[in-house]
């Protein structure tokens with residue numbers, strides 16, 4: 001019998017497992033993937049996400065890899081450049097998920113959580129009162145496994161099995177806005193900034209300097225373009241890059257070093273993140289279009305908030321339900337403004353976005 005079974009071992013699941021294990025709880029973290037492995041996600045973050053990694057003793061491990069410390073964020077909108085330095089002591093970085101997620105999984109193990117890779121959860125167990133009390137699943141060998149816990153946490157991402165099995169309602173939903181394809185490329189010149197390039201009526205391109213001298217480079221289009229773009233994703237990405245003068249020349253000698261990764265867009269949502277015997281964390285509980293790159297930061301923050309709530313409930317400092325309701329409230333309150341801004345950004349260069357960026361640029365100039 002575990003205190004918690006955490007389904008999913010990436011940005012939300014492994015930090016949650018680590019934080020609970022560090023508090024002395026008995027935790028099982030499972031993932032159907034094995035590590036190191038990639039996943040559909042670019043991976044830029046700064047500020048709070050770095051601060052949490054630092055507090056958890058993991059930032060040095062990420063920075064010890066061959067990684068570019070970006071000078072800041074550049075937004076090119078219809079040829080106008082808006083440059084934003086990242087405030088605070090932490091760098092803006094984009095570690096590959098193969099590297100970042102492995103560091104997180106190892107940290108959960110080192111903290112004392114039991115981590116089982118290649119374990120696919122297929123069913124939630126219920127007690128006589130209907131509360132979730134465990135999982136049934138399968139190992140990569142096909143062997144069935146049953147495990148019990150007083151709390152099952154879905155950290156299983158945007159297609160969360162746990163949330164679907166519990167038919168958890170969504171709220172504040174927003175429609176899918178855009179699609180993208182990206183890959184990893186060598187040979188990109190002067191890769192110092194996280195760069196976004198937007199052109200009205202055309203779409204977007206982005207460049208993230210990452211590990212080992214590579215850039216993560218790709219194109220974005222309105223969601224209505226998916227069928228057209230998927231017919232020739234690489235051709236579309238290269239044409240997209242070539243259409244932006246600020247990057248076309250620097251990308252001229254690029255060589256693709258990985259497969260193309262693509263997504264067809266998805267609805268953004270919040271979900272109530274707890275109920276009898278269960279909780280949700282990371283994308284399973286709160287999903288937004290990836291334009292602003294907030295998902296990793298959100299997963300780290302919510303892992304920390306959920307660990308605090310579970311500890312408050314289990315230690316008897318607060319009724320568990322109240323602690324979990326406070327977890328939901330903190331998450332929703334802190335993410336509200338950026339959820340709206342992210343939706344604005346994901347619609348490309350609208351007049352509202354230009355106005356926002358002009359205001360932000362003026363405020364930064366005044367602050368200097």
Ligand SMILES: Cc1cc2nc3c(=O)[nH]c(=O)nc-3n(C[C@H](O)[C@H](O)[C@H](O)COP(=O)(O)OP(=O)(O)OC[C@H]3O[C@@H](n4cnc5c(N)ncnc54)[C@H](O)[C@@H]3O)c2cc1C
Nearest residue numbers: 008011012032041042043044121157282283290293295296
């Ligand atoms: C295209 C794209 C670009 C993005 N770019 C950025 C960015 O630049 N910056 C940023 O901060 N965020 C970005 N994000 C968002 C970020 O990827 C997510 O917010 C983050 O990965 C959420 O972490 P998670 O742990 O909740 O879920 P995930 O990382 O999706 O992990 C879920 C895990 O659960 C496992 N799992 C699922 N179901 C089961 C099951 N039944 N049994 C066992 N295991 C299971 C999966 O194998 C997976 O390993 C991007 C997302 C996308 C799609």
